[in-house]
Amino acid sequence: MVTLIIPGPKQPQDFNSFLYPLIQEMKILQDGILCYDGNKKEYFTLRAHILAWTGDLPVLSKILYLTGHNSYSGCRFCNLRGTLNEMNRHVYYPLQQNIDPIRLPIRTHDEMLTSINQIEHLKGDCRETYIRNCG
Template identity: 85%
Template sequence: MLQDGISCYDGNKKENFTLRAHILAWTGDLPALSKVLYLTGHNSYSGCRFCNLQGTLNETNKHVYYPLQQGIDPKQLPI
């Protein structure tokens, strides 16, 4: 249906036309976007939907951190 469009009527010009619409942006809070876009949640190793930043797991509290520099030892992260 996206390729073919739908037949619509223009009341101003009094003629039919083919309507084609595409979603350009989708907004919402992180849980809603995660569900709609099939993304992982904010506490996952790849929590950002825009970049390739990888998280580091802290074994103490089982939380994933995103340090500014990659390759940091998780035991050296501040709690």
């Protein structure tokens, strides 16, 4: 099964409200439902699982709750830090002489869990600043 979400000109306030029905059905299908195979004339258990989410960077950032490619930690895989261009107010990633592209500082699962835990406990401007800094 392939599900497609094509955003319009305005983003929904609560993106999860659109994914919720799909996730609920997938949870049921994960455990399996009884189906009938008309060709074989027998019943079987149909199961389905989410294998992957895919999309462009803005969509994946929204699904994964990341701040996106225009934040200080815009890469969901590594810990490279972006630099703010004051003129156009965009974060970019300048080439740095001392970083080997083969040995990028990779984000670990534990780092992600620590960041999520920290975000859940912060409030207001402190929370927004932390999110902007950690991605």
